[in-house]
Amino acid sequence: MATHNQIFEGYTDFIATRGVKEYRETIPVWVNAEDIVLEIGCEWGTTTTLIAPQCKKVIGTDISSKCIGRAREMYPELHFEVLDGFDVRAALELDEPFSKIYIDISGLSGYNSLLDTIALLTSYATVLRPEAIIVKSGALKRFAGHCNAWRSPDNQ
Numbered sequence: 697m698a699t700h701n702q703i704f705e706g707y708t709d710f711i712a713t714r715g716v717k718e719y720r721e722t723i724p725v726w727v728n729a730e731d732i733v734l735e736i737g738c739e740w741g742t743t744t745t746l747i748a749p750q751c752k753k754v755i756g757t758d759i760s761s762k763c764i765g766r767a768r769e770m771y772p773e774l775h776f777e778v779l780d781g782f783d784v785r786a787a788l789e790l791d792e793p794f795s796k797i798y799i800d801i802s803g804l805s806g807y808n809s810l811l812d813t814i815a816l817l818t819s820y821a822t823v824l825r826p827e828a829i830i831v832k833s834g835a836l837k838r839f840a841g842h843c844n845a846w847r848s849p850d851n852q
């Protein structure tokens with residue numbers, strides 16, 4: 697079983713974006729034809745339609761059954777499921793080897809939710825082990841921009 701250090705040394709990349717424009721402009725950079733993508737917080741599927749042509753498979757999910765109902769009506773060719781993004785076990789039960797995860801859950805952009813955002817990313821990285829998680833969170837982007845991983849001169 698992998699330890700936390702092994703998980704964070706080089707497996708999952710975290711990409712923090714601010715606003716929907718940045719969130720969507722990561723798609724051609726981070727999604728490729730082999731990817732199976734989980735999208736959390738898809739609302740009625742606009743970003744799902746942008747991810748779908750770039751990858752092997754995408755499942756758009758949202759906590760709101762109303763949003764998922766509308767997404768299914770608008771884009772019957774795409775796969776949508778109701779899912780609470782904080783329920784990582786339910787995401788695991790989708791039973792797909794997700795290689796990329798997109799997360800845009802209302803409320804994750806404020807500083808008050810920074811700890812929740814980090815905990816959520818950590819849970820997905822640990823349980824689903826995707827290559828990358830792309831999240832829309834202006835607070836995380838600002839925080840990450842000021843983070844520097846100290847490298848001890850003894851280890852170089």
Ligand SMILES: C[S@@+](CC[C@H](N)C(=O)[O-])C[C@H]1O[C@@H](n2cnc3c(N)ncnc32)[C@H](O)[C@@H]1O
Nearest residue numbers: 737738739742743758759760780781800801802
């Ligand atoms: C800003 S909208 C997403 C817009 C969408 N990503 C797009 O690009 O068109 C945020 C969505 O998060 C959903 N949401 C809120 N809490 C959630 C949760 N715990 N799990 C999954 N979705 C959630 C809301 O229902 C809403 O549809």
